[in-house]
Amino acid sequence: MPVLVLASASPSRLATLRKAGLDPQVIVSGVDESGVGGVTPSELALTLAELKCRAVAERDDLPAEALVLGCDSVLELDGEALGKPADAEDAVRRWRSMRGRSGVLHTGHCLRDTATGRQAAATASTRVHFAEVTDEEIDAYVATGEPLNVAGAFTIEGLAGGFITRIEGDHHNVVGVSLPLLRSMVRQLGHGWTQLWAPRS
DSSP: OOEEEEOOOOHHHHHHHHHTTOOOEEOOOOOOGGGOOSSOHHHHHHHHHHHHHHHHHTOSSSOSSEEEEEEEEEEEETTEEEOSOSSHHHHHHHHHHHTTSEEEEEEEEEEEETTTOOEEEEEEEEEEEEOOOOHHHHHHHHHTSGGGGSGGGOOTTTGGGGGEEEEESOHHHHHTOOHHHHHHHHHHTTOOTGGGSOOOO
């Protein structure tokens, strides 16, 4: 069976995959995300995922057989793609515009089989509804530093969990990787999902 390689530095994605029985090797892509523009938020997420996947899949130091997974997430609000906030002030501004409203979290997924060269790519989208959080709650949240390193300036599995009233769609997608979509892509490339499960001790 091929080795799953995660082309992402996201600890949330890694934790999600591990909880699902997978134990990927992590190789950070180092892709410059600032060079992509002129596309919709959904297309942006997919394009960045494809770039990350390609950057790692073309390396010489991969296992002989690897499934390389690139992912990227953006939050769409008012038609605008919101990645990681520039700084704390940006994060505060975003939360003040998001509260009491909903946005769509798009996560692009790109999976390449290095042995065959075959590739599957798709975007999963989940609507996220935000609570009417107060200025004090926003300031306290941003002060923790958590929202500064994540797309959309929030983590549903972290401190912002109490600020999200509901979601429509796949919960794991909001964390950063849609497990049902990934399973479908693995099968599309001719592999078995359960065969990727790491041995249990």
